[in-house]
Amino acid sequence: MPELISAGVERRTFLRYTSAVGAAAALTAGLAACGGPSSTADGATDGSGRGDLIEAGLSYALSTGFDPMITSGATPYAANMHIFEGLVDLDPATLVARPGLATEMPKKINATTYRATLREGATFHDGSPVTADDVVYSFERILDPENASLMAQFVPFIDTVKAVDQATVEFKLKYPFALFPSRVSVARIVPKKIVEPDPKAFDAKPVGSGPYKFVSATREDKIVFEAYDKYNGPHPAKAKKMVWRLMSDPSARVSGMESGRVQAIEDVPYIDVKRLSGSARTESVQSFGLLFLMCNTADERFADKRVRQALHYALDTEKIIKTALVGNATAATGYVPATHPDYHKAATVYTHDVAKAKKLLAEAGVGTLEFTLLLTDTGWVKDIAPLVKESWAAAGIEATLSIAQSAAQYAKVDQGDFEVLVAPGDPSVFGNDADLLMRWFYYGFWPEKRYGWSRSAAYKKVRQTLDKAAQAPDEAGRRKLWGEVTDLVADEAALYPVLHRKLPTAWNDKALPGFRPLPTTGLSFLDVSRA
Template identity: 40%
Template sequence: MSYDYLSFETTTFLQALPHPSNEARKAMKRTQILLKAAAVTLISVFGALAFGACGSQQATSGTSVTDTITAEAAYASRDFNPNSTSSALAMSANWYVVEPLYAFNYSDYSMYNALAKDEPEQVSDTEYVVTLRDNAKYSDGTDVTPEDVVASWKRSTTKGGLYVPMLDFIQSVEPKGDHQVTFRLKYAFPAFKERLALIKVAPATMDKDQLTAMPIGSGPWKYVEITDQKVTFVRNDLYNGEYPAQCKNMVWNVAVDDTARVTAMQTGKVDVMELVPTLAFDVLSKRADLKTVQAFNAPYIMFNTKKAPFDNPKVRQAVFYAIDAQQLIDNQMAGQATPTTSYLIEEYPAYHQASTVYTHDVEKAKELLKEAGVTGKVKFTLYSTDQSWITQLAPQIKNNLAEIGMEADLQSMASSALYPNITDKDDADFSMALVAGDPSVFGDDADLLMNWFYGDNTWTRQRTFWYGTDGYKKLHGLMDKALAAKSDAERQEYWNQCYDVIAEEVPIYPLFHRKTTTAFKKGVFSESEAIGTTGLDLLQAKLNH
């Protein structure tokens, strides 16, 4: 790999720190020289490895490894429970293994029949019947049954689960004969079919531990092994749906670190790479086709709204006015992001600009703090998740907050440590966190996306502790009216008011929305599409054979 990528990324980080002394500048220079030297050494090593591999495991054309799709995944997790996980890695991997009744093509959010044979049969405004695909079997050879659908719905709606607010409109799910399922709703729901994509169907006999470790499904692939380092799949020869696997094996290497993913892609060891960092575009463009799309994916500032002074919405607003999001986009994201103008992105059908749009305005931030009665310094720890693109935002945010009298210590940790140890406790004492989030893996409808961060779930009962506040009640009153609306225009009007409330309350809110870039090794795929959410959707891609 080119040392320019590594040194440029490091320089950008160093430049975001407070004004350095002459000695500090000299130290930075020495660090950059050492990094360049180390990178050159790495290039030699990787080059030798790549050359040696050409005669053995790597094919001269097509996929890097014969009859195998090799991918670099940007997120890590060991929670693969298809009925409860929110992990970007697990959600994406499960698309290939555990089918819902109806599934999304994530390149455009169109839907196709997965385990369902046909469209839902509407009996009334609140009752539907869905027929299962003929002869559908799990990868272990057992039949998919209506009872499995019922069990999967029950698991997905377990009290306290993250999926509950998005499926709460369903009153009951019951078997109907050997091949059909009846859904009865509490009220007419316009996105019924789309929400069924949340219910991934796995055998009723599997318990929580089995589902978390390695679920069985009816999709075109089946899991062979899941470790911290990789996810290994093999073709499910019993699959009889629309999108069969095109080769025998698939391996996803888990590489949270940007540099590791770039190195693997540049040296030709992988066929597809998730989440290409902007500084690597030039490095990878000769070897890979880079495809960029606007995404919902974003860095979020999350507040503990029961912790003073952040229990006051004006203080939370002051934070967003203090942060120069455009500078973050220009410097840390190299322009590959779009400023936040609403909770939703403009590409989504229900988008509307919020009444409050945050731009960098230090004086306004200070005025809001004054109105909130905040005097003197506010000291706290700004926690963040450990993804590279998140941690590189933190130094500038720290500096921006210092301009309004907020002194933040920075502490980064894995999501698996941050949430259970810091935020997901009834007595949580943190003030603010910088986290990555992307509920668009569940769909693009407004009600679903709002329910993810602002519904009755872990995000509001813990994490933000916003549940039951006046703002929460106001938002959900509007969301309920939107669902009960008699026309799309009336529903949109209520949603517009929802975006205004969210932008004013900001218990958790995006700084900007990313553009995501996926790298496809040249010559491997004849058809491929990038997706505007986390993960890799290759189900409808086509290999060159």
């Protein structure tokens, strides 16, 4: 599973996902056998001179099914942006919240009550109407602990959801939460009558109300979509069909782009960006997506924050960015990048300072620091691994590299069998406000189950401050408190970003009017035509 989404999953949830993947694989293999559009079978135009088929190259295979309540894979999550709607959705390129199935952003009735009205005439892909009961069901299944929904951690403030009438839904909150209108975007609305009888079948063959219908999928080959003609929302499909080629091999994606087999690819290898720019439009978009360094604070050596700080000061981050990422990243100066609307420059900024790293280790009473560094096998992460080792060696820190698939590395982490981990992560696909981004790594599962920080006074203060910020009535108050959290987690360095990377995308701008590269993993063809 791609780390940016899946790495925040509890064991019970992970086992549920694993079961779902098996069922999805069996079902989607059968669906694929039934046929579907292919690049050779479908015409390039509909006779009017305009193309009817979009083909794209995605970098990840299908690692999970499509049920939006539990999907953790980057590719199915991107697919779901086209298949499903929420009451509120995020603009895929700007991550700004906008009405989806709701006629407008949810209305605040009082401090703990909101209402939303559904778009008239909205239907699911089976032709049935989208009702308030479907909305209630979609939220209640997320909130049910037995369902182990990945989305539940983002809406802990919801107390009850009820249908006022067939088109109106009312939310009661446990406490005031100013970001409620945008946060409900994490919940996609699903048809109760289809999901409830057979959730596994739905996971394999999703039915939503979005502009594109799911046709078929094969785990390591392709996903096929077609336009939903009865869609009456603000972002109708502008192509008749889409085929997403699942190309985990970077060279295959580049070749597909150069040959014209696909009109867009994500995750362009950094070394190929310049070459591709000669025949295609390329752009590297700054993302929240980070490379983080996480220490096992249950290990007595890393219980001392000076040791953790030393690891950061010893890193030659600028060399890593210039050499391994060809300049496509920015060194972390806060928890979020400087381009983020909630950016706060941390009181502690880790510049390359070998002398300071050695001084901190000496103050901590550490003579020789040796440990095994776990890294995931994502291509660009493997590229930076030797540079990390080299940086630390210059400060007298000896790291033995252990590079393996994400699932294997996190299995060790979740068993407490690790010392230090370097890995990518990006929860901004779920939402881009600082509260959500901070809670992902600093509230609940990660600090309590992964890096052993839960007993520290600093963690208790982070929780209290985030909860206080969540209930702050004004934006200035929230930002001030988020700044305090940033300062604290930077100083503690139990888990902290090294850099925020840029995501290179390539596309044929003449063939895809309206296309925009994304600041998250995946591609979006909402409001995109095929010329």
